[in-house]
Structure formats: C-alpha cells, structure tokens
Amino acid sequence: MQLLKIKNYINGQYLEAQSEGEILNINPATNEPISIIPISSNADINQAVSAATAAFPAWKTMSHDARFRILNAIADQIESHAQQLAEAETNDTGKPLWLSKSIEIPRAASNFRFFATASMQFASESHYNPGQNINFTLRQALGVVACISPWNLPLYLFSWKIAPALAAGNCVVAKPSELSPTTAMLLGDLCTKAGLPPGVLNIVQGDGPTTGSALVSHPSIKAVSFTGGTATGKKISSILAPQFKKLSLELGGKNPCILFDDCDYEKTLNELVRLSFSNQGQICLCGSRIIIQSGIYDRLKKDFVKRVEQIKIGDPLDPDTRMGSVISEQHKQKVLSYIELARQEGGKILTGGTTHTPQGRCSQGHFILPTIIEGLSPSCRTNQEEIFGPVISLIPFDTMDQAIQIANESPYGLAATIWTQDLKKAHHLAEQINTGIVWINCWLVRDLRTPFGGMNQSGLGREGGWEAMKFFTESKNVCIQYS
Numbered sequence: 001m002q003l004l005k006i007k008n009y010i011n012g013q014y015l016e017a018q019s020e021g022e023i024l025n026i027n028p029a030t031n032e033p034i035s036i037i038p039i040s041s042n043a044d045i046n047q048a049v050s051a052a053t054a055a056f057p058a059w060k061t062m063s064h065d066a067r068f069r070i071l072n073a074i075a076d077q078i079e080s081h082a083q084q085l086a087e088a089e090t091n092d093t094g095k096p097l098w099l100s101k102s103i104e105i106p107r108a109a110s111n112f113r114f115f116a117t118a119s120m121q122f123a124s125e126s127h128y129n130p131g132q133n134i135n136f137t138l139r140q141a142l143g144v145v146a147c148i149s150p151w152n153l154p155l156y157l158f159s160w161k162i163a164p165a166l167a168a169g170n171c172v173v174a175k176p177s178e179l180s181p182t183t184a185m186l187l188g189d190l191c192t193k194a195g196l197p198p199g200v201l202n203i204v205q206g207d208g209p210t211t212g213s214a215l216v217s218h219p220s221i222k223a224v225s226f227t228g229g230t231a232t233g234k235k236i237s238s239i240l241a242p243q244f245k246k247l248s249l250e251l252g253g254k255n256p257c258i259l260f261d262d263c264d265y266e267k268t269l270n271e272l273v274r275l276s277f278s279n280q281g282q283i284c285l286c287g288s289r290i291i292i293q294s295g296i297y298d299r300l301k302k303d304f305v306k307r308v309e310q311i312k313i314g315d316p317l318d319p320d321t322r323m324g325s326v327i328s329e330q331h332k333q334k335v336l337s338y339i340e341l342a343r344q345e346g347g348k349i350l351t352g353g354t355t356h357t358p359q360g361r362c363s364q365g366h367f368i369l370p371t372i373i374e375g376l377s378p379s380c381r382t383n384q385e386e387i388f389g390p391v392i393s394l395i396p397f398d399t400m401d402q403a404i405q406i407a408n409e410s411p412y413g414l415a416a417t418i419w420t421q422d423l424k425k426a427h428h429l430a431e432q433i434n435t436g437i438v439w440i441n442c443w444l445v446r447d448l449r450t451p452f453g454g455m456n457q458s459g460l461g462r463e464g465g466w467e468a469m470k471f472f473t474e475s476k477n478v479c480i481q482y483s
C-alpha cells in the first residue's frame, strides 16, 4: 500500500519539510503503517514563523466582519468534509468512526463557528471618572503564536486553540501530535478554500523533542497555547518562563466522580459507563477515581461491571463498536503496566485487566478491555497517577467530608463530577472540590463560553470564550485626562 506523505502547510502551500528524519504513522487498530511524518526542523519552523510574521499586519487590521466570514467559512469546509476528516481521525487514532463523525469533527467545526462570532463580539472595558478622565483598554493581537495539541481529540483540540488565536487577530504556527497528523494536514487545504490568507495559519508536523521544542523556543513566538502531558508542560514552562512569554497549559488529570446514595441511579449508571470509557478512557476529562457512597456501593459495582462487560470493543469502522483501540503499542504497554501495578498494590480486578484480540482486520491492533479495579487505597500510585486509558478504580466512602478529602487527595485538579439529587450537597461540594471544572449530574456538557482548564498539575490558565480571547491579546490601558 502507498503510504501517505504528510507535509507541512506553510504560507498557504503544502511543502516538504527540511526534515530531521521521519516517523512511520501506524493505524493502532490494525497495526498497519498509513503515512510518513516528517520531523520538521528549525529551518521549517523559521520558514513558518516568517510566513506568519509577514501575514500579521494585514490579518490584525482586517475588519471583524471579514475575519468572521473567513473563520465561519472554515467551519463550513470542515462540515462539508466531515466524512473524510472523520475517517482520517479514526485511522490515526483507532477511535470508533461514529465518535469521530458524530462528535469530534462537528465540534471542531463549532469551535471555528463560535470564535468567528467572538471576533465580532469581543469588546474591551472603559473606566470613567466623571469630570476628570477616562481610561479605556485596548486588547491587541499578540503577533505570532504557537498552538500545540495532543493525539486524543486531534482536530477538536487543535481547532480549540487555533480558532480563538486567529479570531483575536494573531497569526499562528501550529503543531499537531506526531501520532495524529492527518486531519491537521487536511485542515490546511480547507483554510485555503475558505479564503484564509497565506501565512495566517501555518501547520508544522513533527515530534516533540525536535519540532515542538524548536517552535516554543523560537524568539518571535509571543505566546504558546499547549495541551498535553504534565511533564511536557513543565518542560515548555521552563523555556518560556525566563522569557516572560504568555503560556496557557492544559495538562493531565485524575478526575474524581463522587456518587452519592441519593443519586438518580439509572441516569448515573448510564453516564458512569460513558465518562469512564469514552474514547477508550483517553479523554483528559474522563473519570478515573469513582468515589461511591457505601449505601449503593455493592449494587452499583455489580450493575456497573455488568454494563461494562456488554461494551462492544473492536473494529472502529464497525458502527456497533463502542470502544476501539488505544493510541499505540507503547501506550498499550503503559496502561498494562498500571494494571499490573494495581495488582501489586492490592487491587482486585473486577472486570477487564487484559488486552483484547478482535477477529479480522484488527487482529494485530492495540485493544485493552475496559477495566474496573477495587480495593486500592486512595493514596496509592494507581489512584494518584494519570493512566489515560480504559482503567478506573472504585473507592468507597461514608460521609461527605470523606468524599471531599478523597477527591482532593490528588496532585491534579482538572474536572470532577458529582451525582446527587440534593442540591445543597451539590453546591457545597462544588465549592470544596479543587478542580477547574465541576459537572453536577452530567458529564462533558459543553458551553463554549465557559472557562475551561485545570488547577495544580492540571495546568495554568483557562481556555474557552472570553478567557481564550483575553489570552490571545495583550491589554493596554489608555488614560485621557480632560479636567
């Protein structure tokens, strides 16, 4: 089979990288190579940054209406190429095709559509002292910014950064994960078709140590918006902090889900399956520590295990498949090593715990059965470290204070869910839990205007709505005295 050659998109054109090597991109569901990715070098980054710098003066002064029309047209292009994009996403990542098609690609389009309107609506404050002076705030585009995204929700998270950066008037050099390069490459052509001027968005392909490092270290980059692992976030931070550059970090999580005896049992059970194992547990917002009140613990455990054992796992192209493969052989080994660690730490595997081998074209793929563990101490490594796979741990509690203590016993602080019909309890917990996002009786409900991000080791800053527009602009106060 002819392998697709992944190219950079610079100054509105697809270019071969002046690469420092190549990576073979493997479809993890079949374990077959599908494309070759260049490891773009300093020279490629320089070229992309130069194109962005040249495009910046015209883009930042373009009328809001014209910018709105272009970003909105990109959303249209994504929607009209949804099938092609969804297939590319699934082939790169092993996730079910229905998931790519019904959720992820539409959400990428809605990111562009939402921030297209934000470019029309964004406004700044004024502070008026009657008879004396008036201050007004200019919020100006930063210049050339870098957007770096991970493999788990490729186009969705890529567009979540790029769209606000462009809407605020910046030019962008963006890098997708080396494990999911294809939809990012396809986006280039869609931007051209939508009328985005050359150089406004440049997409460079490659790995973290060479391409990603060169991008964040480039002296002309004014800000970096990064989503990925906490360890990578630390590295990037250490490069940017001494240069006082703006940095937004969306990092890992170890999300608590607190289930009270008085929850709406059937709804909670349904959502529990979804929040634990969607996208093979590879969503930063998936629950991983399921903290259950003792009155429903045994019943819920039994029903949950039964439901999870019915999940159809296998070929991502089969419309009945609910779980596909994990992202790679290497990631499969990492997840399996955590299951082994859980055993050593005294955990009991209630279901799963092993790989899965489907029949047919996916027999060589990297599948792991959805795994539920109980009997682990809240402070053990399995309950403290991010696994980022289809593995969750059940932890019982008696009192609300215990639940809060267990939930907060984590270096992370991304997202929590609380399941109770007692609104007083829910409000109290929402105040007490140390995460950037709290969902009550729901999970992954999305409103693009809300702040998105985590505390502590889960990141720095917030994305979404005005938070993103503010991150991608510099505020300047102007004071006029007239007294």
Ligand code: NAD
Residues within 6 Å of the ligand: 148, 149, 150, 151, 152, 153, 157, 175, 176, 177, 178, 206, 207, 208, 209, 211, 212, 213, 216, 227, 228, 229, 230, 232, 233, 235, 236, 250, 251, 252, 253, 283, 284, 386, 388, 414, 453, 454, 458, 459
């Ligand atoms: P990763 O940190 O390995 O890679 C993320 C991106 O950073 C990739 O594009 C990679 O090439 C690049 N990169 C790696 N090293 C770099 C360096 N030194 N300099 C610059 N760029 C570099 O993460 P991953 O494995 O792709 O993604 C999984 C992680 O992402 C998990 O920890 C998950 O929780 C996290 N995540 C967080 C959120 C969130 O919103 N908080 C969302 C999705 C995923």
